[in-house]
Amino acid sequence: MSRTTIRIWYLIHKWSSLIPTAFLLMLCVSGLPLIFHDEIDAAMGFDTEKSLSGVASSEGGLPLDTMLDRALAERPGEVPLFMAFSQDSPLLTVTTGPAPDAASGDMHLQFLDRVTGEALGPAPVNPLLDFLLQLHTDMFLGLPGMLFLGVMGISFIVALISGTVLYAPFMRRLRFGTLRTRRSLRVKRLDRHNFLGIVTLVWALVVGATGAINAFADPLTDAWRNGEIAEMTAAYASSQPLAPADYGSIDKAMAAAQDALPGRNPQFIGFPGGSWSSGHHYAIFFQGDRPVTEHLLTPALVDAATGELTDARTMPAINQALMMSKPLHFGDYGGLPLKILWALLTLATISVLWTGIFLWLRRRGGEIDRRVDEIALGARKEMRA
Amino acid sequence: MSHRTRHRQSTAAVFRWPIAIGVASFAGLVLGLTGDGARDLLAWILVGIAPTVIFAALARRTSR
Structure with missing residues (x-):
């Protein structure tokens, strides 16, 4: 990979992660307790369902x-x-x-x-979970907030892809799983960022993409109602609502x-x-x-009015994708063990975001060439930073 | 064991383990969706590989 290519991907990775990073940290932190909403509801006495038989x-x-x-x-x-x-x-x-x-x-x-x-x-x-859910979904801003977080989610996916591209030149001379601890703090953070990022990549892609799809749930439902539902009920189009x-x-x-x-x-x-x-x-x-x-x-x-069937149809592919994306985002479809894994992977993602912020904050010199060196040379040279 | 490899690795070699872990994660995520019982158990094992690899690497790091 040429230095120019690395430079372009470096800039894509930098901006696609810097812009959403504060929101992504908020989503991780508020999402962590939401994974266990059933257990928290039960512990706080909000489990009406359990008392019914x-x-x-x-x-x-x-x-x-x-x-x-x-x-x-x-x-x-x-x-x-x-x-x-x-x-x-x-x-x-x-x-x-x-x-x-x-x-x-x-x-x-x-x-x-x-x-x-x-x-x-x-x-x-449950006031606690309700607060966290609102914060996580739209930051109390309604539809604009949802769409904004959806765009942040898309940016996160760009960051994951560009980060993976940069992983290749950086790791040319390093073994998988390398976590150097005796060099500078910067090398330690860089290794941790790259390692945790690549190991959690697929999970993060799935949760990021399904979260972004969920953010566009309202417009997708409206489009379905105005499209397919209108088509299925075309015979009623000219009559007043019941x-x-x-x-x-x-x-x-x-x-x-x-x-x-x-x-x-x-x-x-x-x-x-x-x-x-x-x-x-x-x-x-x-x-x-x-x-x-x-x-x-x-x-x-x-x-x-009459109780007679008008039509029954499966929903369009995009709305089906929306429905499948809910469990894949929430991680609540495989019992408590899956939820615990979801939480561990969220913690790893927080660590990736955190080390990413510090790699940017504590950068030296500000010269982009030094960043490109860092990636292009990987471990070939002893990094100076 | 050194951190560094003797030779410059090909892209395929760099991504060998990440791809294996990624495929396992994805298979686990989908498998868990398609059923309960044995499928859930398999989903836990497959999705659990990534956190296990992280714990292993962190443990190895602190032990030397």
Whole structure:
């Protein structure tokens, strides 16, 4: 690799990592406890699900119409927005709001037990995890914050790729795993940065890329609703949105949807007029019927007035990628051991970011040629720094 | 054992171990997604290679 090539990649690596580095450190630090959200919720007494027993709400229990009536009775004057099912317990979550297109800040979530029909009150919010999740997702800035962090994620991927390119000339004369400790502090940091960076590379690429995809979740969902949902419900395009008073039976709609997609469990229902449905339909989202497809949702659109199926289609590839990217980003799909590995890899990534910052802060001379020397010569010469 | 290699290494030689670790990590991440039980166990082992290599290198470093 010529010195000019190294110089270009060095500059790409420098800027693509310097710009997002503070945000990446924030994402690592706030993400670390979020990996263990289930365990933290349990320890802090927020695990409503554990106290309920009986058939899972996605499989059976009292009629859904009965459950919705109970939920609406708790929130007079509000309209239903979402109904979400549990695959493990009778827990049913009903989201209501002032209007069918209510903003997320105006939504109200409540828990119900589908076996006993009991309303369990507002869904408890763990203030600690809620704060960390908001910080991690959008820094309390809503959609602009999400998109900004998405761009930082893309920059992180550029930094990972350019760092890998620079790894080759640097390691020409060094064994894999070299961590020199008896040279200068700079050599020690450089070795650690390169070693931890290359070992965690694939994991960091996966978590970075899936995080960036997640950051664009809202525009991707909007595009799906305006594209495929509009196409599936083209026959309704000219009619007014259905008024909440005219919503028909959810149980009838569910039966029609399950006829079209047999053997699958529902994950949630998007009510008419919200961001996950058309103005006229219950959009019932089913999980795949095999472990491989469990994270992929297929919506069945059912006319909310008549309870008849309009269409059921798998989502476009980009939205499927979004759904698969959630577990791959959260690391919560393989039990506690996988979460612990996720945490260790996050700590390693923090170390890469930290040593990277210091390599930049404590650089000598400011001459770019010295940086290029450092990479091009690797261990060939005893580094002077 | 010296840190330095006797000869200049080819790009393939430089990336031999990183690629092996990367392939194992990726296989583990995907395998964990596709099922529970034995697949999860295999996912832990494969994803666990990277942290193990890090611990091994750090331990070797402090022992001399």
